[in-house]
Amino acid sequence: MSKPLILVTSDQRSFDNFVWSATQTQYLEAVSTVAGGVPVQVPAIDRPVDVETLLDRADGLFVTGSRSNVHPSRYGGSATEEAEPYDLARDQVTLPLIRGALARGLPLLAVCRGLQELNVALGGTLHPALHSLSGRFDHRSPDSTDNKVRFKLSHQVDVVPGSQLAEIVGETTFMVNSLHRQGIFTLADGLVVEATAPDGTIEAVRVADARGFAVAVQWHPEFWAETDPPSRRIFEAFGAAARRFRETEIAVPVAG
Numbered sequence: 001m002s003k004p005l006i007l008v009t010s011d012q013r014s015f016d017n018f019v020w021s022a023t024q025t026q027y028l029e030a031v032s033t034v035a036g037g038v039p040v041q042v043p044a045i046d047r048p049v050d051v052e053t054l055l056d057r058a059d060g061l062f063v064t065g066s067r068s069n070v071h072p073s074r075y076g077g078s079a080t081e082e083a084e085p086y087d088l089a090r091d092q093v094t095l096p097l098i099r100g101a102l103a104r105g106l107p108l109l110a111v112c113r114g115l116q117e118l119n120v121a122l123g124g125t126l127h128p129a130l131h132s133l134s135g136r137f138d139h140r141s142p143d144s145t146d147n148k149v150r151f152k153l154s155h156q157v158d159v160v161p162g163s164q165l166a167e168i169v170g171e172t173t174f175m176v177n178s179l180h181r182q183g184i185f186t187l188a189d190g191l192v193v194e195a196t197a198p199d200g201t202i203e204a205v206r207v208a209d210a211r212g213f214a215v216a217v218q219w220h221p222e223f224w225a226e227t228d229p230p231s232r233r234i235f236e237a238f239g240a241a242a243r244r245f246r247e248t249e250i251a252v253p254v255a256g
């Protein structure tokens, strides 16, 4: 059986006098080395992207994190300077991509911005600055140029006992990293909370009626996917779901 083909989202970035569609390699490497899939980047461009054709050829979708934020107009909010940067090109691709993957029962894993995009894609809203809310701690990354410092495991998450995430990870409390300013404000219908931070921030959700694997986490398991057991188990479970999906798809006789 050939490896599952897993779509991986990109950001639109500008540097070296060009506009790029770019994905941090940590996301691609976690898909390849731990999930055991073949990562294929989805472009973030200012032109229509045929997400249906992409999804028809894929066995999984990994929605990555990003420093950019979902544009507030996607959930009835207003843009503000302090909530920049935005990435309209990414938004116009990932939101239909998420909906299309769920419609197909395609295994979906989303992290950080990806969890926020899942919530928005299903009708939920985001808060642009969690640390400004009473009782919430600051979920932003440590101020450092060393990514091992920025992605260090920094707070505990409490996983709902009996949840899919608890089954995947095999633990109900563990440490995660935290590199986000925004977070779920109103939970979309159809999402089930699977983990929270001690301050009540939603840290993981599952799509309730998903036909397959559909898990999103607010932290970055990809960064320590090879060495941190909870991180590794998330990507292993995602990869196994993508292989099962591929086997099922190949088992279906091709019409014509």
Ligand SMILES: N[C@@H](CCC(=O)NCCCC(=O)O)C(=O)O
Pocket (backbone or CB within 6 Å): 064, 065, 066, 067, 068, 069, 111, 112, 113, 114, 116, 141, 179, 180, 181, 182, 183
């Ligand atoms: N921008 C959103 C989502 C946060 C996110 O995906 N962070 C990844 C950042 C990686 C890095 O900083 O290098 C938010 O801030 O909530």
